[in-house]
Amino acid sequence: MNGGTFTPGVEKIRPGIYFNFQVRANDRINTGDRGRAALPLVLGWGKPKEMIEINGENDARNRLGVDISDPTMSLLREAKKKSATVLVYRINEGEKATANLGETQTVTAAYGGIKGNDIHIVVSSNVLDDTKKDVKTFFGLREVDKQIVSTFEELQPNDFVEFEGSGELEDTAGVNLSGGSNGTTTSEDYIDFIGAAESEYFDTIGLPVDDEALKTTFVSFIRRLRDEQGIKVQGVLPEYQGNYEGIINVTNAVVLIDRELTIPETVAWVTGASAGATLQQSLTSMQYEGAIDVKPRFDNDDIERRLQRGEFLFTYDARDKSVAVEQDINSITGTSKLRKNKIVRILDAINNDVTRSLKESIKNRKNTGQDIPANADGIQIVQTAISVYLNELQENSIIQNFDSSEDIAIELTNAGDGIEANVGVQPVDSAEKFYFNVTVE
Secondary structure, eight states: OEEEEETTTOOSSSSSEEEEEOOOTTBOOOOOOEEEEEEOOOOSSOOSEEEEEEOSTIIIIIISSOOSSSSHHHHHHHHHHOSSSEEEEEOOOOOOEEEEEEEEEEEEEESGGGGGEEEEEEEOOSSSSSTTTTEEEEEEEEEEEEEESSGGGGOOOOEEEEEEEEEEEOOEEEEEEBOOBOOOHHHHHHHHHHHHTTOOSSEEOOOOOOHHHHHHHHHHHIIIIIISSSSOEEEEEEOOOOOSTTTEEEEEEEEESOOBOOHHHHHHHHHHHHHHOTTTOOTTBBBOEEEEEEOOOOHHHHHHHHHHHTOOOEEEEEETTEESSSSOOSOOTOOOOOBBBHHHHHHHHHHHHHHHHHHHHHHHHHHOOOOOOOOHHHHHHHHHHHHHHHHHHHHHHHHHHHHHHHHHHHHHTTSOOOOOEOBBBBOEEEEEOOOOOOOOO
């Protein structure tokens, strides 16, 4: 079912659920839903050009073949610090590592990348049958496969290597694969990622590259999702003045204990943190775990100018030697309420959740041979769905001053096959500025 925004008085052609969001003078707005980040990453191992969902601690090893603590997984590790789920798209294919066990026996890594160079093959006599050989595959120090065979031809491919050739097997203490490389990436690789992301469900998506043409393509993608398809997500870019609530503009980097990140690499943490933020939470003043400095540092005047320009930046506090988000804003310039990412997350959640609720209601009624009727009964169904959801948000201090009898107005469209709902909500902002009057007596 289609979605998106609409212009009052203009009928849509496709069936769907459409929202028109307006910011009023009294800050009463409509729009949220949280939890999943998406990133394209250059990795040293794993299946390329496919979205792979990483949730728990062991998912990186089980689904990408490499522990999340491995140096090649650094950006995934940064994104996972604040996000429960990261959709990883391995952007590079790389060159596969290889080795020869004999003149006619070749072992090739299952995937391209530098981690293929960590594979080695050990061949030894079987202790129970001296006519057979034990062939073990090691990935680093971890044994990942063992086969007992009589000849090389009997070996079957496993998750880490493929065997090609024939002949007898000779004992070896270990043959290392070599020649694996991460290769290079092109703009087309990142465009493929954007295309793959369009059919995935996520809250925030990052593009950790410094390429202006790709950034422009990425912004068009975010606008298409938000404004045309009604899928309210945010995108994170390095150093891009988007002046749009759907784009977060990261303009400085952090220094970790073991390395200094670039601004594009810092996009990974911001993407994960934004996706993982709850509707009751702003990232303002949130500390960056593991960071010891920022590059570059800005002085007070520069910080104020940059905030007005819609820049998401980190600051270093020498008093406790911590690094934190200065203010959780998107790339909108000036003083609009929609520059606050918490406000946008709440509004986006209402859009996404009410859409999902109505789709579920339509599905359930279809299963019983019914539709949502275009009459007073249909209006009541829609009003109830919206009212129940918004009252729940209000009970959790996500919105305030909501009165379902006054803030929801629903009517049939002129064509008679549509239901138009006018909804007013007031998101609850986070306290970010504290003023104290201290009297000396």
